[in-house]
Amino acid sequence: MLAGGQWVTAQQMAMAxxxxxxxxxxxxxxxxxxxxxxxLSGSGPGYIFRIMESMVEAGKSAGLEADTALCxxxxxxxxxxxxxxxxxxxxxxxxxxxxxxxxxTAAGLAVLDGMDFDMLIRKxxxxxxxxxxxxxxxx
Numbered sequence: 001m002l003a004g005g006q007w008v009t010a011q012q013m014a015m016a017x018x019x020x021x022x023x024x025x026x027x028x029x030x031x032x033x034x035x036x037x038x039x040l041s042g043s044g045p046g047y048i049f050r051i052m053e054s055m056v057e058a059g060k061s062a063g064l065e066a067d068t069a070l071c072x073x074x075x076x077x078x079x080x081x082x083x084x085x086x087x088x089x090x091x092x093x094x095x096x097x098x099x100x101x102x103x104x105t106a107a108g109l110a111v112l113d114g115m116d117f118d119m120l121i122r123k124x125x126x127x128x129x130x131x132x133x134x135x136x137x138x139x
């Protein structure tokens with residue numbers, strides 16, 4: 001993630017992009033969006049790890065050994081992320097593709113929808129966004 005700001009020249013941004021692209025995907029955003037980037041992407045791994053922890057615990061509660069549950073969760077996240085990145089399809093379309101009407105995925109998603117999962121995630125990102133703004137006021 002790159003945000004140049006008012007004191008960065010085009011040449012400096014080009015050099016930074018070359019360096020960043022050597023290690024991964026680079027996205028340039030306006031500096032004003034950095035709190036949103038921090039809330040979504042900077043804090044995002046923590047959210048994902050927390051979801052993964054819960055899934056591992058659920059797998060253990062269903063009778064799986066801890067190492068088996070962890071392996072399944074890791075591979076599930078890797079596979080889903082790879083498919084999302086490589087297919088170029090909208091996430092909603094991918095979700096629909098793996099959800100058979102009346103099947104197990106539909107049953108699980110109904111629970112998430114009933115608990116307003118979207119609102120929970122929005123509030124999570126919003127809390128991190130607001131905290132990023134607060135922290136930025138100190139600098």
